[in-house]
Amino acid sequence: MRIALISCTSNKKTYKCQAKELYSESPRFRLAYDFAKLVADKIFILSAKYSLVHENMIIEPYNETLKEKSAQERREWGDMVLNELNKVCDVEHDEFIVLAGEAYHENLLPHLSKFWLPLKGKALGEWIPELERLIHLEKETDKVDALHILFNGLPRLDWTMIDRISYQNGIYIMFEKGENYNGMDRIVRVGTHRGQDRLKKRLRDHFMEEDADGSIFRKNIGRAFLNMTSDPYLQVWEIDMHHSKNVRNYGHLVNARLEAELEAKISQYLRDNINFVCFPVDEEAERLRLEEGIIATLNRHPSFGPSNNWLGLNSPVQEIASSGLWNRQGLEGQPLSAEELERVKWLARFGNDSYRNNTGHRARVQRAVKHVRTVGEPPDSGQKTADDVRQYIEKLLQEAKMRGEDYIDLVSGDIHKQLGMKNRMPQVCRIMYEKMMPGDEVLHTTPSGKSSTIKIRYYLKQRGGVM
Numbered sequence: 001m002r003i004a005l006i007s008c009t010s011n012k013k014t015y016k017c018q019a020k021e022l023y024s025e026s027p028r029f030r031l032a033y034d035f036a037k038l039v040a041d042k043i044f045i046l047s048a049k050y051s052l053v054h055e056n057m058i059i060e061p062y063n064e065t066l067k068e069k070s071a072q073e074r075r076e077w078g079d080m081v082l083n084e085l086n087k088v089c090d091v092e093h094d095e096f097i098v099l100a101g102e103a104y105h106e107n108l109l110p111h112l113s114k115f116w117l118p119l120k121g122k123a124l125g126e127w128i129p130e131l132e133r134l135i136h137l138e139k140e141t142d143k144v145d146a147l148h149i150l151f152n153g154l155p156r157l158d159w160t161m162i163d164r165i166s167y168q169n170g171i172y173i174m175f176e177k178g179e180n181y182n183g184m185d186r187i188v189r190v191g192t193h194r195g196q197d198r199l200k201k202r203l204r205d206h207f208m209e210e211d212a213d214g215s216i217f218r219k220n221i222g223r224a225f226l227n228m229t230s231d232p233y234l235q236v237w238e239i240d241m242h243h244s245k246n247v248r249n250y251g252h253l254v255n256a257r258l259e260a261e262l263e264a265k266i267s268q269y270l271r272d273n274i275n276f277v278c279f280p281v282d283e284e285a286e287r288l289r290l291e292e293g294i295i296a297t298l299n300r301h302p303s304f305g306p307s308n309n310w311l312g313l314n315s316p317v318q319e320i321a322s323s324g325l326w327n328r329q330g331l332e333g334q335p336l337s338a339e340e341l342e343r344v345k346w347l348a349r350f351g352n353d354s355y356r357n358n359t360g361h362r363a364r365v366q367r368a369v370k371h372v373r374t375v376g377e378p379p380d381s382g383q384k385t386a387d388d389v390r391q392y393i394e395k396l397l398q399e400a401k402m403r404g405e406d407y408i409d410l411v412s413g414d415i416h417k418q419l420g421m422k423n424r425m426p427q428v429c430r431i432m433y434e435k436m437m438p439g440d441e442v443l444h445t446t447p448s449g450k451s452s453t454i455k456i457r458y459y460l461k462q463r464g465g466v467m
Contacts, residue, residue: 004036007100031131052084078107154277159207168197210263295330413452
């Protein structure tokens with residue numbers, strides 16, 4: 001379940017009414033609420049006076065703000081909000097969209113496993129245009145526009161920031177100086193990596209390792225440079241000298257000085273002209289599929305293309321020159337489905353915020369969570385069996401039912417992690433499918449059906465008291 005948390009505002013109606021009406025005097029609140037209605041299943045307001053308030057709760061106007069409270073008072077307020085959250089949702093498994101400033105979320109985020117801060121890093125005066133951009137994205141039906149709005153809104157990185165990426169597996173989206181699309185920076189390359197934990201190495205291969213045979217991106221930049229001047233050395237550059245057979249047959253043709261100069265030129269071009277964003281994707285099969293889907297979606301759009309000055313127009317590779325992308329693979333692949341686009345948005349939003357921030361926030365808040373009820377605590381010792389998995393899922397279903405929820409969404413990777421299991425994902429997925437009843441829905445799956453991202457919605461009203 002996705003839950004929006006919106007901070008209260010100083011501008012309020014002067015009479016007793018529903019919370020969503022009370023705060024509607026504020027343009028920022030109205031936009032935050034409109035956005036929350038598009039992306040969340042439930043909406044709550046973070047009230048400095050009343051703590052957690054459901055959007056339809058009737059309350060009196062007041063004049064109180066967290067910013068005027070002491071650090072201790074804010075911690076106590078945070079504990080009250082967490083207590084209330086535990087009564088109405090699952091803080092361990094639900095996804096939280098937090099539309100609030102730091103004073104309102106600093107004592108909440110350390111206890112949320114999945115969260116997204118849409119307004120992070122924005123000054124108060126920037127909230128309205130950013131909320132308008134986010135609403136535009138949610139309503140955008142053109143997938144290429146949606147991808148550009150999404151990725152242009154992520155924190156931008158350059159080659160000096162590679163080590164700051166806090167996850168090891170993901171997809172990167174590159175932009176190039178001078179390339180624009182509908183008033184935004186145009187995507188010029190989409191990439192990922194095979195094998196686990198190689199995202200940062202792949203990016204270093206492109207920007208830092210001066211070995212074009214180890215980076216197809218560098219190879220393609222070099223091809224464009226050589227082809228611009230009709231340099232006959234292009235024929236030698238095409239040969240992959242990582243293969244010993246090629247070294248034996250063609251090694252004598254290599255001009256080491258020329259290649260060193262060209263590699264340095266490529267590095268300088270990349271560092272001066274290319275920046276990127278990225279988002280975490282843990283499973284290799286999903287990384288490869290989403291990479292292909294994004295590339296194909298861009299390539300097949302009639303209005304997507306390069307400027308007249310784009311370096312890639314000099315490429316001898318026709319697929320690059322005609323597509324406007326420094327990609328050859330995936331151009332004719334299957335474009336993203338609507339569901340896959342939503343998955344990309346989820347990973348780019350929740351994945352980036354949770355990966356980047358939760359560790360830091362937990363380090364800052366080192367107090368015991370004695371006031372917060374732990375939801376769905378798994379068995380705590382020993383090798384986990386199939387029965388342990390069944391019992392844990394049953395406990396989560398039962399607790400959600402007792403809280404009055406209509407349904408609960410469970411993700412295979414969360415269950416696997418909470419039970420402390422290793423390499424048992426197929427078993428977890430099998431039991432999740434086994435626990436389904438008529439009417440339950442598989443919200444996300446993969447070709448294998450056995451990945452860490454399998455997500456199933458279990459409806460609770462049809463289930464008895466003991467499951």
